[in-house]
Each structure stands twice: as structure tokens, then as C-alpha cells.
Amino acid sequence: MAGLLSGSSALVADAWHTMSDNASSVIIYLAGKIASKPPDELHPYGHGRSVDVATFIIGLILLVITAFLTYESINRVINGYSIIAEYTLLAASILVLTCVMKELLARYALRLYKDTGSPFVPRGSFSSF
Numbered sequence: 001m002a003g004l005l006s007g008s009s010a011l012v013a014d015a016w017h018t019m020s021d022n023a024s025s026v027i028i029y030l031a032g033k034i035a036s037k038p039p040d041e042l043h044p045y046g047h048g049r050s051v052d053v054a055t056f057i058i059g060l061i062l063l064v065i066t067a068f069l070t071y072e073s074i075n076r077v078i079n080g081y082s083i084i085a086e087y088t089l090l091a092a093s094i095l096v097l098t099c100v101m102k103e104l105l106a107r108y109a110l111r112l113y114k115d116t117g118s119p120f121v122p123r124g125s126f127s128s129f
Contacts, residue, residue: 006084006091014095020061020065027058031051
């Protein structure tokens, strides 16, 4: 809302990015649950392909978001835009709060990945922490 109110395309893009991260997490979680099911009559080799389907779905979501943001950015360059000054402080405050929250969530996710040994995170991905 802060991005829409202030006219900040950067905040709108960040909101879409965060939403796509959340959607990806849910999709990966569900795919992991399905993939961990044992083989059955209809799936004698197991359910491992569900991870491939999930990856495809995530790719489509990201493609749609990218197309939308690209269109909006080109439209703003061609037609011009203005930032609404009365919402600038709100937008800046939301931006700072978002940065802090994302850092805390990243550290929390890192701790979970280290504690659980999740197969969905490549080993060594977070070695810098």
C-alpha cells in the first residue's frame, strides 16, 4: 500500500518480490510433502516429480511478475510519473521496517535450515553466516 500511495515503483516491486517468495515457500513445502510420499500403484517410482512441477509453477509465477513489472517500468519511463510527497515519509518508514524484517526472517530461516538439514537448500548456500 505504501508503494501505491507514494507512487514508488521500487516499493511495489519489493512487495511483489516478497509475495513471490512467500508463494514459493508454500509451493516448495507442499511439493516436499507430496514428494515424500511412498510409491503407490499409480506412482510406482514415487512422487519425486512433484518437485519438478512445483519448480515449473514457481517459474511461471516469477515470469508473470517480471512481465508486469517490466511493463509498468517501461510505461513510467515513456509517460512519466511523480512521487506523491505527502506519503514519502510513510514509504521510507515502511522501507526501513521491511529491511529489518527481511534480515530477521533470513536469519530465522538460516537457523531452521541448519537445524533441520532441509533437502531444499543446497549445502554450503549459507556458509557466509
